[in-house]
Amino acid sequence: xxVRMKVNGQPMIADDVWEGESLLFVLRERLALPGxxxxxxxxxxxxxxxxxxxLPVCACLVAAGQAADREVMTVEGxxxxxxxxxxxxxxxxxxxxxxxIDAGAVQCGFCTPGLIMQAYDLLxxxxxxxxxxxxxxxxxxxxxxxxxxxxxLDAVRLAAARLAGEVAG
Amino acid sequence: MDFLQPTSxxxxxxxxxxxxxxxPIAGGTDVMVEINFDTRRPEALLDLNRVPELTSWxxxxxxxxxxxGVTYTRLIAELGSLLPGLAMAARTxxxxxxxxxxxxxxxxxxxxxxGDCHPVLLAAGAxxxxxxxxxxxxxxxxxxxxxxxxxxxxxxxxxxxxxxPAAAGPQQFAKIxxxxxxxxxxxxxxxxxxxxxxxxxxxxxxxxxxTVGTGIGSAGPTPLRAPEAEDFLAGALAGSxxxxxxxxxxxxIAGRFGELVxxxxxxxxxxxxxxxxxxxxxxxxxxxxxxxxxxxYRAGGGVPGCG
Numbered sequence: 001x002x003v004r005m006k007v008n009g010q011p012m013i014a015d016d017v018w019e020g021e022s023l024l025f026v027l028r029e030r031l032a033l034p035g036x037x038x039x040x041x042x043x044x045x046x047x048x049x050x051x052x053x054x055l056p057v058c059a060c061l062v063a064a065g066q067a068a069d070r071e072v073m074t075v076e077g078x079x080x081x082x083x084x085x086x087x088x089x090x091x092x093x094x095x096x097x098x099x100x101i102d103a104g105a106v107q108c109g110f111c112t113p114g115l116i117m118q119a120y121d122l123l124x125x126x127x128x129x130x131x132x133x134x135x136x137x138x139x140x141x142x143x144x145x146x147x148x149x150x151x152x153l154d155a156v157r158l159a160a161a162r163l164a165g166e167v168a169g
Numbered sequence: 170m171d172f173l174q175p176t177s178x179x180x181x182x183x184x185x186x187x188x189x190x191x192x193p194i195a196g197g198t199d200v201m202v203e204i205n206f207d208t209r210r211p212e213a214l215l216d217l218n219r220v221p222e223l224t225s226w227x228x229x230x231x232x233x234x235x236x237x238g239v240t241y242t243r244l245i246a247e248l249g250s251l252l253p254g255l256a257m258a259a260r261t262x263x264x265x266x267x268x269x270x271x272x273x274x275x276x277x278x279x280x281x282x283x284g285d286c287h288p289v290l291l292a293a294g295a296x297x298x299x300x301x302x303x304x305x306x307x308x309x310x311x312x313x314x315x316x317x318x319x320x321x322x323x324x325x326x327x328x329x330x331x332x333x334p335a336a337a338g339p340q341q342f343a344k345i346x347x348x349x350x351x352x353x354x355x356x357x358x359x360x361x362x363x364x365x366x367x368x369x370x371x372x373x374x375x376x377x378x379x380t381v382g383t384g385i386g387s388a389g390p391t392p393l394r395a396p397e398a399e400d401f402l403a404g405a406l407a408g409s410x411x412x413x414x415x416x417x418x419x420x421x422i423a424g425r426f427g428e429l430v431x432x433x434x435x436x437x438x439x440x441x442x443x444x445x446x447x448x449x450x451x452x453x454x455x456x457x458x459x460x461x462x463x464x465x466y467r468a469g470g471g472v473p474g475c476g
Contacts, residue, residue, distance in 0.1 A: 001172060019172040019214060020204045041205040043198055043267055044351055055242075055269045061201040062270070063194060065172040066218050118265070140350030141264020 008077030023067045024048045024059035035075040046142030049114035075113035099159035107146035171213035178222040186302045189324035191215040196270030199279045237274025237328045254289040254340030274328045280320040287392035288359035288384030295333040299326040314391035337363040339465040341458035355442040357386035358454040369415035369470025388434035388447045395433035417475035427452035
């Protein structure tokens with residue numbers, strides 16, 4: 001079947017989509033957007049997290065047809081966005097992405113896109129700085145097997161502080 | 170495989186009548202796992218995301234009619250006061266991403282003995298609304314689960330809503346797992362206390378309230394109630410005048426309640442835990458949730474804590 005959707009603001013068409021195919025497969029294999037990672041395929045690891053109609057979801061658990069005519073935002077859509085509060089530009093990358101680099105929160109990198117999407121969602125919904133329990137809860141469905149999470153928490157705190165204008169980018 | 174995408178309830182039940190083998194999919198958090206792992210190849214998927222009748226809830230006559238497609242995230246945000254027990258269970262489901270997609274209707278459709286909502290629905294005396302081209306019927310939650318991953322739903326029926334009485338008193342839910350997120354329950358327990366009208370010292374009409382609801386998850390072939398534990402606790406609270414006095418709960422009552430809940434379970438040994446552990450954990454969960462619920466009942470009447 002043919003599936004049309006808007007991905008990162010661009011209308012896109014995927015053809016020959018199998019009816020049982022996931023949104024994740026369509027993004028990676030048909031729309032040349034491999035940023036969302038394919039790991040567990042059962043919603044356990046969060047590495048395929050995308051925004052579907054502005055809500056974070058595991059793309060592996062969305063049937064492609066369910067995303068038809070909907071809006072999808074992947075990690076590829078994050079760079080180049082400048083949120084109003086980020087007065088000091090940090091280059092092409094979104095402040096959340098830059099914070100992951102600066103905090104050393106990226107090791108093998110496989111979980112990073114999902115964590116970044118989930119952190120992005122948390123920070124845009126949080127006025128001021130998120131409390132640590134809120135960060136942990138937001139990232140509870142994202143697994144990392146390299147860093148042990150401390151650097152990831154550091155990255156989210158750093159991004160939050162930069163977005164709140166407390167720390168220079 | 171076909172992909173059916175109705176945009177109204179009438180079209181959805183017509184599609185289910187025409188393709189009884191079609192698997193309904195809402196959040197996809199169970200169905201897509203089976204498809205991704207090639208353990209299920211249904212003749213068709215029936216996408217319910219675009220059926221507007223399923224995505225709302227209403228409150229009237231003391232009962233919430235919860236549309237089958239309301240997500241856990243919305244349940245937590247919108248129904249925490251009317252259905253606190255169900256909201257507690259919803260908070261333990263998966264992760265934020267899963268709660269953004271998963272629904273109570275899907276939980277019921279999967280009918281897993283470990284489904285997080287089921288113990289609460291049993292404790293609250295909920296009913297499941299099943300709709301087909303033949304009409305609608307209400308299936309009491311106690312009669313809905315017929316076996317592991319099996320329910321009383323007919324092949325042409327869709328779960329359209331759950332009718333859940335608004336909390337008539339303190340509700341609690343507790344679940345055992347290896348971490349606080351992304352776990353299938355090792356076992357779970359839900360409790361509702363239904364006090365006499367007016368709470369501690371209140372003088373409601375005789376017979377109003379004074380009952381107890383229970384639900385056991387992941388410790389039997391289906392979710393279960395613990396009727397003997399319910400009767401014992403209701404009798405013990407009434408017999409000792411505890412509803413009225415709101416005195417501290419004697420340990421022997423809480424302990425016996427826990428034993429009776431454990432005795433009602435029919436657990437097996439599996440990868441998540443042994444039967445013996447599940448029984449023990451259930452007695453602890455029952456005792457603890459009763460303590461929390463009783464504390465909240467006392468607090469509602471302005472009675473100081475039991476220390």
